[in-house]
Amino acid sequence: MDLKSLTAVELGKKIQAKEVTVKEAVEACFTQIDKVEKEVNSFVSLQKEAALKRAEEVQKLIDDGTLTGPLAGVPVAIKDNMCTEGVTTTCSSKILSNFVPTFSAEAVLNLEKAGAVVIGKTNMDEFAMGSTTETSYYGETKNPWNLEHVPGGSSGGSCAAVAALEVPYALGSDTGGSIRQPSSYCGIVGIKPTYGTVSRYGLIAYGSSLDQIGPVARDVTDCATVLETIASHDAKDSTSVERQDTDFTSALVNDVKGMKIGIPKDYFGEGLDEEVKKPILEAAEVLKNAGAEIEEFDLGLVKYAIPAYYVIASAEASSNLSRFDGVKYGYRTKDYEELHQMYKKTRSEGFGPEVKRRIMLGSFVLSSGYYDAYYLKALRTKALIKKAFDSAFAKYDMILAPAAPTTAPKLGSSLSDPIKMYLGDIYTISVNLAGLPGISIPVGQDAKGLPVGMQLIGDCFQEKKLFQAAYTYECLTEKKWVSMYDKTEAAGKEEA
Amino acid sequence: MSRQYETVIGLEVHVELATKTKIFCGCSTAFGGAPNTHTCPVCTGMPGSLPVLNKKVVEYAMAVGLATNCKITQVCKFDRKNYFYPDNPQNYQISQLYLPIARDGYVEIEVGEQKKKVRIHEMHMEEDAGKLIHDEWEDCSLVDYNRSGVPLIEIVSEPDMRSADEVIAYLEKLRMICQYLGASDCKLQEGSMRADVNLSIRKVGASEFGTRTEMKNLNSFKAITHAIEGERQRQIELIEEGKKVIQETRRWDDNKEYSYAMRSKEDAQDYRYFPEPDLVPIVISDEWIQKIKDQQPELRNEKLARYEKDYDIPRYDAEIITGTKKMADLFEATCAICNKPKKVSNWLMVETMRLLNENGQEPADIKFSPENLAKLIELADAGTINSSVAKEVFEKVFAEDVDPEKYVEDHGLKTVNDEGALRTLAEEVIAKNPKAVEDFKGGKEKALGALVGQIMKAMKGKANPGMVNELLREMLK
Numbered sequence: 001m002d003l004k005s006l007t008a009v010e011l012g013k014k015i016q017a018k019e020v021t022v023k024e025a026v027e028a029c030f031t032q033i034d035k036v037e038k039e040v041n042s043f044v045s046l047q048k049e050a051a052l053k054r055a056e057e058v059q060k061l062i063d064d065g066t067l068t069g070p071l072a073g074v075p076v077a078i079k080d081n082m083c084t085e086g087v088t089t090t091c092s093s094k095i096l097s098n099f100v101p102t103f104s105a106e107a108v109l110n111l112e113k114a115g116a117v118v119i120g121k122t123n124m125d126e127f128a129m130g131s132t133t134e135t136s137y138y139g140e141t142k143n144p145w146n147l148e149h150v151p152g153g154s155s156g157g158s159c160a161a162v163a164a165l166e167v168p169y170a171l172g173s174d175t176g177g178s179i180r181q182p183s184s185y186c187g188i189v190g191i192k193p194t195y196g197t198v199s200r201y202g203l204i205a206y207g208s209s210l211d212q213i214g215p216v217a218r219d220v221t222d223c224a225t226v227l228e229t230i231a232s233h234d235a236k237d238s239t240s241v242e243r244q245d246t247d248f249t250s251a252l253v254n255d256v257k258g259m260k261i262g263i264p265k266d267y268f269g270e271g272l273d274e275e276v277k278k279p280i281l282e283a284a285e286v287l288k289n290a291g292a293e294i295e296e297f298d299l300g301l302v303k304y305a306i307p308a309y310y311v312i313a314s315a316e317a318s319s320n321l322s323r324f325d326g327v328k329y330g331y332r333t334k335d336y337e338e339l340h341q342m343y344k345k346t347r348s349e350g351f352g353p354e355v356k357r358r359i360m361l362g363s364f365v366l367s368s369g370y371y372d373a374y375y376l377k378a379l380r381t382k383a384l385i386k387k388a389f390d391s392a393f394a395k396y397d398m399i400l401a402p403a404a405p406t407t408a409p410k411l412g413s414s415l416s417d418p419i420k421m422y423l424g425d426i427y428t429i430s431v432n433l434a435g436l437p438g439i440s441i442p443v444g445q446d447a448k449g450l451p452v453g454m455q456l457i458g459d460c461f462q463e464k465k466l467f468q469a470a471y472t473y474e475c476l477t478e479k480k481w482v483s484m485y486d487k488t489e490a491a492g493k494e495e496a
Numbered sequence: 497m498s499r500q501y502e503t504v505i506g507l508e509v510h511v512e513l514a515t516k517t518k519i520f521c522g523c524s525t526a527f528g529g530a531p532n533t534h535t536c537p538v539c540t541g542m543p544g545s546l547p548v549l550n551k552k553v554v555e556y557a558m559a560v561g562l563a564t565n566c567k568i569t570q571v572c573k574f575d576r577k578n579y580f581y582p583d584n585p586q587n588y589q590i591s592q593l594y595l596p597i598a599r600d601g602y603v604e605i606e607v608g609e610q611k612k613k614v615r616i617h618e619m620h621m622e623e624d625a626g627k628l629i630h631d632e633w634e635d636c637s638l639v640d641y642n643r644s645g646v647p648l649i650e651i652v653s654e655p656d657m658r659s660a661d662e663v664i665a666y667l668e669k670l671r672m673i674c675q676y677l678g679a680s681d682c683k684l685q686e687g688s689m690r691a692d693v694n695l696s697i698r699k700v701g702a703s704e705f706g707t708r709t710e711m712k713n714l715n716s717f718k719a720i721t722h723a724i725e726g727e728r729q730r731q732i733e734l735i736e737e738g739k740k741v742i743q744e745t746r747r748w749d750d751n752k753e754y755s756y757a758m759r760s761k762e763d764a765q766d767y768r769y770f771p772e773p774d775l776v777p778i779v780i781s782d783e784w785i786q787k788i789k790d791q792q793p794e795l796r797n798e799k800l801a802r803y804e805k806d807y808d809i810p811r812y813d814a815e816i817i818t819g820t821k822k823m824a825d826l827f828e829a830t831c832a833i834c835n836k837p838k839k840v841s842n843w844l845m846v847e848t849m850r851l852l853n854e855n856g857q858e859p860a861d862i863k864f865s866p867e868n869l870a871k872l873i874e875l876a877d878a879g880t881i882n883s884s885v886a887k888e889v890f891e892k893v894f895a896e897d898v899d900p901e902k903y904v905e906d907h908g909l910k911t912v913n914d915e916g917a918l919r920t921l922a923e924e925v926i927a928k929n930p931k932a933v934e935d936f937k938g939g940k941e942k943a944l945g946a947l948v949g950q951i952m953k954a955m956k957g958k959a960n961p962g963m964v965n966e967l968l969r970e971m972l973k
Contacts, residue, residue, distance in 0.1 A: 078891060083544040096543070103537060105544060149839035202544040208773035237546050238775050316773055317519045319576050327639070339637075343580055366578070366768035 003028035005486060008074045008222045009169040013316045015062065022055040022062065022073035022117060027075050030074045033166045036485055039147055042081045044090055044138050044159035046120040051075065058115045070225050072115030073205070077170040080121040081128055082108055082213065083202040087118075091204050092136035092157075093126045095324045095331045095350030105202025107213045107230040123157030126352045127257060127321060128206040130154055132414045135354040137279040140411060143185060145450055149408040152182030154252055155424025158216050159186040163483040169217035169226055173203055175210045177307055177403070177428025180440035183216050184403035184453025187442040187482055189223050189364035189470070190216040194460045195435035196241035197227075199234030205320040207313035208239075210432040218482050220441065222471045224248040227463065244460065251464035254475040257291030259465070260474035264299035264398035267427055273406045280402055281451045286476050287400075287469060297395070301388050302430070304381050306422055309429040310358075310491050311365050311378035317355075318362025342452045357418065386434040391420065398466060400456055402427050403440040407450035417482055431457050439466045441473060501697045501735075501889050504619075504705055505663055506655035509670060510648050511680045512624065512688035518645035519623050520547030520590065525647070527686060531629075531640035539583030539645035543828050545775050549574075553647040554597065554778060557621050558681040558788045560649060561598030563673045563795060570780045572597050574621070574772040579765055583625040584637050593769045596620035597649075597778075601675070605665040614657045614666050615654040622648050654707065655694065662725040667691060674797050675821040681860050684716050686820050691720060696727045696741070699729045706731070707741040711755055713748045723755060730755075741839075800825055807837035820859040829866035830873075839873050847887060851894045866896040872900040878899075880904065882911050884957055911960045915967070916958060918951070922967055923930045925950045936972060944968060 001261060003011065003025055014020040030048055037043060057105045078084060083101035089094045108118070133141040135321035141156045143149040144164035153161040155172030160409040161169050172179040174192035183190030191214045198213040207212060215226035228249055233242040263284060268277060288294045326332035333345035344414030351359070365374035379481040404424055413420045431438040431454025439462070441451040454473075458466045481487045497628040508840055518525055521538035572595045576588040601616035626644040630637050642864035651670060657663050671682040671689060682689040695706035711727060731741050746755040794802070796818050803814035817827045823844055826894045832842045852859065872893055876886040881904055889909065892898045904910060912918065925947055926933055944965070949966050 089543070099543065101544065103544075104540070112958050172881055178581040201546050205774075234870065236548060238548050239773075319578050319588050319768070319770070320577060323543065323585065325580065325582075325587060327582045328585060329538065329542075339582070340580075342667070363768060367771050368768075371768075491871075 002489070004032045005489065006168065006457070007218050008076075008485060009070050009225055011168055012070040012074045015308045017382075022059040023052060025073060026051050026055045026075050026117055026119060028039065029167050031198035032164070032485075035121075036144075036164050036166060038218070039142060040160050040164045040166070041139050041141050042122055042157045042166055042330055043077070043120040044092060044123050044136075044157070044229050045088055046315040047087060047118060047449065050087070051117050053121045054117050058117055061115060067115040069114045069229070071229055073117050074116060074169070074241075075119045075160060075167050076111060076116045077167040078108055078118055079124055079155050079158050079170065081124060081173055081204045081206075082171060083204065083424055084108055084118065084121065088120065088448060089204070090138070091127045091365055092138055093324075093351065093355070094137045096345055097137070097331055099330045100121075100335045101202070103392030105213075106199035106232065106234045106244060108232045110232055110305060111171070112225075119167060119414050120161075121156070122161055125154035125156070125178075127204070127354050128154040128173060128211075129317070129354050129358050130415075131177070131181060131424055132409070132411075133157060133160075133182070134415055135232050137352060137353055143408050143450070144241055144485055145187060145446065146408070148410055148482070150185070150411055150414065152185035152404070152408055154182075154193075155190070155216060156182045157243060159183050159188055159190065161215050162186070162218060164485050165489075169215055171213055171220050171226075171230070172208075172216045173211055173213050174428075174432065175207045175313060176432050177425050179214045179216060180403045180428050180453070180455055181425070181456060183440040184442070184455070185408035185451065187445075187453075188216055189220055189439065189441050190214060191223050191227060191439040191463065191466070192431065193227055193231065193463055193483060194241070194437045195432075196239050197231045197243060197246070197437075197463075199232060199237040199240045201234055201236040205316070207316040209316060212432075218472050219471050220439075220467060221249070221252055224252055224467045224471075238492045245461065245464065248463055248467055251467040253468050254472050255291075256287050256354065256469050256472045259287075259398070259469060260396045261287060261292050261294045261469070262297045263294060264391055264392075264401060265296050265300075266299050266302040267401045271423070271426070272402060275402070276406060276452050278398070281445040282455045283454045283473060283477075286401055286463045286473055289354070290472055290476060292469070294400070295396070297392065298398070299388055299392055301381070301385050302426065305385060305430040305433060306426060308378040308381035308385070308390040309388065309425070309433055310361065311374050312433070313384060314358040314362035315366050315375055316362070318359045318366065321359055326350070342429060347417065350467060354415070354418070355407065379487065381388055382433045385430050388488075389430070389434045389436060389459070398456050398458045398462070398469060400454065403453040403455040404428070407446045407448070422458070427455060436460060437466055439470050441470045441475075442479065443473075472495040500700055501728070501732050502700045502702075503658055503724070504655045504696045504698060504708075505659075505724065506694040506708075507653045507663065507666065508692040508694070509651045509653075509659070510690040511551055511560070511651065511670070511674055511682060513647040513649060514680050515550055515552045515556065516648055516676060517550055519553050519647035520551050520645055521620070523645065529642050531638070531853075534642040535644070536973060538962070540641050541587075541729055544852065547590060547772075549775060550647065553621055554780070555788055556647075556677070557619065558780070558785065559596045559651050559677045559792060560651070560674060561601065561619050562789060562792065564598075564601040564603050564614055564619070564651070564670075565620060565678060566598035566601030568598055568785055570785075571595065571777050572780070573777045574775045575769045575770055581623045581625070581970050582637065583628050583644070585626065585641060585644055589623060590772055590775070591598060591623065592620035592668070592848070594771065595777075599723060600799055603666065603669045605669050607659070607661045612656075612662065614662070616654045617652045617654050619649055619651045624648050628734055643703050649817070652857065653686060655708075657695075660721040663693070663720060663724060665719065667720070672796055672820065676793060678793070678821075682749050683860060687715070690714070691949070693720065693724060693727070695724060695727050695731070696711075697728060704705070705741050709741065709743065710745045711748050712745060712758070713750075715750065719750045722750075722753055726753065727755060769905065770921040807841075809841050809881055811838050813838075813841040813845060816849070818842055822859040825867070826866055828863065828871045828934050833866060833870035834873050836873055836877070839877070840869065843869060843873065843890065847890050848894065851891065864893045868893050868897055868900055875900055875904060880961060882958070882961055885909050885911070909958060912955055912958050913960050913963060915963070918964060918967055919971075921954055922950055922964070922971055926968075926971065933935035933972060
């Protein structure tokens with residue numbers, strides 16, 4: 001049985017039906033990892049031994065009827081910015097190269113309660129700062145569709161692992177598009193839920209007011225199932241929301257009749273690659289033919305989102321990352337004479353250039369004399385962007401948009417021009433600024449065969465609408481494979 | 497010459513709140529404890545941890561705000577104050593800058609006959625830092641995060657004080673308010689109340705303020721008084737010499753009785769304050785404010801009036817007893833048991849205060865129970881022990897909270913009222929002291945005292961002195 005190609009829910013069903021053991025499911029992951037990891041580099045660390053031990057425990061709980069949920073026994077990979085008790089958590093940074101948390105993130109605990117088996121920690125842009133997974137201290141992750149291209153970022157490792165069939169699903173985090181953009185580049189499904197839906201406790205913060213954890217998987221059903229499992233009201237996170245409507249799988253219905261979908265004209269103009277635009281508009285057509293009402297509109301304020309985002313996220317990051325100082329944990333420089341030298345050397349040696357750039361930017365915009373001009377103005381812009389979305393959602397059930405202006409760029413082509421890289425976040429960051437949910441689903445490929453993702457954006461707490469529309473699209477279209485690894489496998493089978 | 501100058505003083509007072517747990521996590525706030533035992537991921541700034549506000553902190557801050565006539569900020573927020581230091585595990589302190597919990601209040605102080613209002617600019621909530629310990633032997637520094645995250649309020653006054661006496665009166669008033677509210681024990685020595693003094697001078701009659709300095713590390717009222725006098729003098733000398741006062745932070749050295757510059761305004765750190773994104777704004781409803789008002793305990797002025805009326809004790813007594821919440825509570829509790837207000841007040845005002853002073857303690861340090869004080873009063877009142885024995889027993893009650901009845905019993909301290917035994921003893925004393933007897937009979941009243949003294953001595957102080965007196969007079973008629 002080809003276990004690695006199964007979705008999480010398919011695999012979970014087979015485990016419940018005793019057709020597959022948890023151990024077999026975990027071993028299937030490691031077999032594929034052994035095969036492709038050298039090429040893709042999705043993981044910062046692998047916990048094979050612990051996973052096999054955990055597989056036995058979970059198997060017992062399944063056998064005695066304690067664990068009956070869809071994810072029981074299903075392997076999962078966790079982005080390396082979520083704390084895992086006793087397991088090194090690096091944020092893909094040198095400064096946390098030896099950091100072993102004493103507790104696990106609430107989202108991870110929720111998965112474990114459901115019987116998930118963590119197999120490894122995935123690579124990412126250092127401290128989730130970047131859009132390519134090239135800023136990792138542990139080497140770049142490659143796109144499983146074409147190894148010369150980036151997987152996107154910052155949850156590039158999670159998305160690549162899922163696309164390369166190394167694991168059925170993974171957790172990512174999204175501060176400005178870090179789930180949706182790499183999902184789009186890797187041809188998989190990823191959702192950033194409404195801010196406050198998933199506890200941030202144990203997520204090592206980048207931009208606290210924007211960060212959200214979410215799933216990345218091979219189909220919409222998996223995403224809904226995982227989000228249903230990790231969403232919780234957590235008293236340890238003051239920004240966590242108490243929601244009664246987290247039964248997301250109930251929205252997996254093949255029906256979009258009467259659904260009102262707005263297409264922001266501002267998202268489809270200059271800067272959007274024609275090869276990206278085409279499959280997305282085709283996908284819109286699919287939904288329209290299925291009964292959705294589609295209309296173009298002006299969202300406005302689009303050009304202000306990027307500067308506002310980089311001011312707010314960098315400001316928060318400059319403060320969030322100040323605790324990494326060599327005093328209590330993590331990397332400490334070897335030679336130093338006194339405290340301030342220790343701080344300076346530790347941080348100079350411990351952080352990479354993109355992190356330093358954002359710490360400097362954030363420190364600058366918070367400095368006295370600049371606070372009003374930059375930080376406060378950015379907060380006001382954020383409020384205006386939220387308003388623009390509010391008026392859009394007064395008319396539409398959701399907004400249909402690209403996830404990124406292009407398909408995955410070539411490795412090494414982005415970091416030299418950070419401004420250009422930042423501009424690539426244009427369709428995703430407003431969603432974080434407004435705290436909205438957004439899902440990215442694969443809708444096609446460009447001429448080079450690289451995947452294109454479509455983004456559906458909902459009003460706060462309207463994930464169900466997004467799942468329903470995305471599920472409907474999935475039902476009405478045919479998907480052949482999730483990466484070249486899948487393709488090779490499929491081709492091999494045909495030949496045989 | 498120095499009379500030409502007026503001192504202008506404003507205070508920043510930090511008060512540690514009496515919550516059982518820290519401001520953003522469930523760790524204990526108990527003083528002491530082995531290093532880093534009252535800690536968790538939150539108060540040690542571990543990656544991924546998040547703060548959750550302790551509601552009691554807000555309620556104490558509201559209570560102090562209301563008692564100092566402040567306006568409560570009904571939508572208030574926390575901000576981050578960024579600075580690097582190892583006692584600050586996140587390298588930012590969660591404090592309040594933009595929307596502090598309370599603003600625009602005042603307290604009334606009295607210096608001599610003068611009454612005066614000291615205005616309060618604002619009051620904000622924040623977390624305390626950990627403690628650095630420098631190990632001279634190992635040449636390294638260690639950090640203890642037990643204090644990290646202990647809740648504080650900072651009360652910032654307007655520059656309304658003009659002398660050390662006014663400053664002390666203001667601090668005593670704040671301390672009394674916080675203690676009465678149960679919001680803090682305000683012990684200067686343990687650092688649960690700390691004051692930074694902002695001071696400038698100006699020519700009498702001038703309307704502009706002079707350049708101010710800020711003094712830190714003031715751990716007692718005495719240090720504050722000395723620091724104010726010293727700083728005033730230092731600034732006057734600078735100006736008289738034609739020099740300028742530099743705006744700077746100065747550290748008071750209590751041993752040397754001198755302050756030295758820590759940092760000037762130019763070196764002042766930019767704290768890059770911004771709203772704390774991990775905490776949501778605190779919305780304080782009218783109902784919540786009303787609830788806190790309703791729960792507000794009786795403050796000193798109300799107590800004073802009630803003591804004079806209900807307990808019928810003199811104003812002077814009432815003022816001393818209501819000077820601290822501890823004393824007032826003890827007074828009320830003891831009266832409730834023995835219903836002898838004047839006697840209770842005497843024990844508190846005289847013996848208790850004497851022993852506190854001798855031990856360098858504050859009323860908050862009192863350990864004895866109202867039950868044992870009441871028992872002692874009953875023993876003395878019934879004549880079971882005489883007054884000198886009572887004082888001796890009280891010292892034991894004060895130190896160890898012993899049960900006076902048991903103590904008197906165990907140590908055989910009961911007054912001897914046995915007339916026969918005393919008469920026999922008196923006869924012996926009379927026989928042995930013909931000179932004193934002569935003198936007394938000759939009209940020297942004092943001579944009787946000597947005879948009484950001898951009997952008391954022979955009885956090891958346990959005789960009833962009144963009875964001995966009467967007996968001797970009768971025998972020497």
